[in-house]
Amino acid sequence: MTLYGGQGDPARTMALLWRAHSPATEDAPRQRTGRAAPGPKQGLTVDAIIEAAIAVADADGMDRLSMRAVGDRLGTSAMALYTYVPSKRELVDLMYDHAHAGWPQTYPTGDAPRSAVLAWADDLWDRYLRHPWLLQVSYARPVLGPHEQSVLESLLGILHGADLPPQSLRPGVSALFHLVRGAAQTAAEGRAAAAATGTSDQQWWTERSALLARLAPDFASRFPHSTALGGASSDMDYDPVRQARRALDGGLRLLLDGLLPPDD
Amino acid sequence: MTLYGGQGDPARTMALLWRAHSPATEDAPRQRTGRAAPGPKQGLTVDAIIEAAIAVADADGMDRLSMRAVGDRLGTSAMALYTYVPSKRELVDLMYDHAHAGWPQTYPTGDAPRSAVLAWADDLWDRYLRHPWLLQVSYARPVLGPHEQSVLESLLGILHGADLPPQSLRPGVSALFHLVRGAAQTAAEGRAAAAATGTSDQQWWTERSALLARLAPDFASRFPHSTALGGASSDMDYDPVRQARRALDGGLRLLLDGLLPPDD
DNA sequence: GACAACTCCGTACGCCGTAAGCTAATGTCT
DNA sequence: AGACATTAGCTTACGGCGTACGGAGTTGTC
Numbered sequence: 001m002t003l004y005g006g007q008g009d010p011a012r013t014m015a016l017l018w019r020a021h022s023p024a025t026e027d028a029p030r031q032r033t034g035r036a037a038p039g040p041k042q043g044l045t046v047d048a049i050i051e052a053a054i055a056v057a058d059a060d061g062m063d064r065l066s067m068r069a070v071g072d073r074l075g076t077s078a079m080a081l082y083t084y085v086p087s088k089r090e091l092v093d094l095m096y097d098h099a100h101a102g103w104p105q106t107y108p109t110g111d112a113p114r115s116a117v118l119a120w121a122d123d124l125w126d127r128y129l130r131h132p133w134l135l136q137v138s139y140a141r142p143v144l145g146p147h148e149q150s151v152l153e154s155l156l157g158i159l160h161g162a163d164l165p166p167q168s169l170r171p172g173v174s175a176l177f178h179l180v181r182g183a184a185q186t187a188a189e190g191r192a193a194a195a196a197t198g199t200s201d202q203q204w205w206t207e208r209s210a211l212l213a214r215l216a217p218d219f220a221s222r223f224p225h226s227t228a229l230g231g232a233s234s235d236m237d238y239d240p241v242r243q244a245r246r247a248l249d250g251g252l253r254l255l256l257d258g259l260l261p262p263d264d
Numbered sequence: 265m266t267l268y269g270g271q272g273d274p275a276r277t278m279a280l281l282w283r284a285h286s287p288a289t290e291d292a293p294r295q296r297t298g299r300a301a302p303g304p305k306q307g308l309t310v311d312a313i314i315e316a317a318i319a320v321a322d323a324d325g326m327d328r329l330s331m332r333a334v335g336d337r338l339g340t341s342a343m344a345l346y347t348y349v350p351s352k353r354e355l356v357d358l359m360y361d362h363a364h365a366g367w368p369q370t371y372p373t374g375d376a377p378r379s380a381v382l383a384w385a386d387d388l389w390d391r392y393l394r395h396p397w398l399l400q401v402s403y404a405r406p407v408l409g410p411h412e413q414s415v416l417e418s419l420l421g422i423l424h425g426a427d428l429p430p431q432s433l434r435p436g437v438s439a440l441f442h443l444v445r446g447a448a449q450t451a452a453e454g455r456a457a458a459a460a461t462g463t464s465d466q467q468w469w470t471e472r473s474a475l476l477a478r479l480a481p482d483f484a485s486r487f488p489h490s491t492a493l494g495g496a497s498s499d500m501d502y503d504p505v506r507q508a509r510r511a512l513d514g515g516l517r518l519l520l521d522g523l524l525p526p527d528d
Numbered sequence: 529g530a531c532a533a534c535t536c537c538g539t540a541c542g543c544c545g546t547a548a549g550c551t552a553a554t555g556t557c558t
Numbered sequence: 559a560g561a562c563a564t565t566a567g568c569t570t571a572c573g574g575c576g577t578a579c580g581g582a583g584t585t586g587t588c
Contacts, residue, residue, distance in 0.1 A: 014479055077537055078577085088575095171518060178442045179443070255439065340567080340568085343546075351545080534583100534584080535583085536582085543574100
């Protein structure tokens, strides 16, 4: 199920999200009271925690991400993290933003906004497949961090050059995000399913068909169009990542036909 | 985080999914051994469990859906459910399919496939907003039940009439699903956030802006396009559901411009 | 030297999914 | 009628989770 973000204390979360990037708030829980700073030195940093958490999620998946697991990786306990991070939810928010770091500031457009959009989508697709747990964090979250913001900003930069009808901008942006995200999710989950069950994609698919044929022998007559669509041609590609990627490319083509003038 | 479905024993899951709809397997765990049926009468049914679980998810959200909660609602314990359903994962799969029940078999197309697609998308949007937890179940799941299958089948029926280039069919279908699902997710989560915090959408938005202005005073110069996009006009609509719906309508328009000939 | 502020973190609580196994009910077979 | 295999229902319990709470130890200021 989707993990909803942005639910803790918004001020605290946003301070953490924008902390290093803002000239105003230098850093740290330490600074919260305006006064000095007694007490032991801090042994961890928020960034170290974020990176450890991302490492856990990348390696073992979001299901296995727990405060205890992050603590283990850092050689401490789960509770030690709570000095730096108010809760797991906030940590996920921070992970989410951090995983979008290093995004290109701009994409070369020239006279070809279409290929720039495709490059942007390709980068986002890569990012999602590299950190599939990103797709399990709600993207309707309203607490945006600086790195996520860059992803949006770079797309807007591309579209700014193309002369869109102004009322197409917002829907176009939403649609592009939804398409990439949806396709990447399909790909990531197909890949994960194959890895989890250990059966090849083709093998798995034929087993499923046999089962369906037995349980629902009238399938073909009840769902003729689905049957036609699923009809396996001999050169069928069972790899879920390639399938999803092809669907994404096609979907982007259709959408951009409606959105942009053709590159030339 | 997204709950991955379709991971239990596929044969058992599919038998449950297609059970009532198939002439072959009459029903029930009872029947699994070919032999007769000693032991106490069964006091529950799979359908009752599914419906109770959906009621819990509708009322309290997916986070609060637990086997114990479903058991409580049925006046029994959590463990009593395991006679009927192999695990929570399978139960979620069954819930997912069941929540798509009653889908229109066909949409009137006439010469207007475009409006038929829009009606289909509208129905799906409604369904998602009525059962927002559906959006937290992965839709890349390959174990399809009969009701989900009808959703796809009806769309294919519409598109069959329009003469699409054949290579546009799959990407078009994927894109339509992704658009509706993405928009509904944005809407549902915005709605949930407003309900959870108790602040009005407008109030919440202005607080967020003030916070951002303080933490990242250089926001406008670093993200000029985002700033321009977010620029609040006086007649701005803060309601997240309406916003997402408008984005969906616009996105569908763009996509269908690329996909279909205009209705007339 | 006193004290306040702070970090660190062990313990514990109430959740969760579900494995294991007992009890009692029911059918078939002798 | 009685024996017995099979099954549903359910209790108990285990190992996980997020995190509240509070004690212990460390560091700065007065």
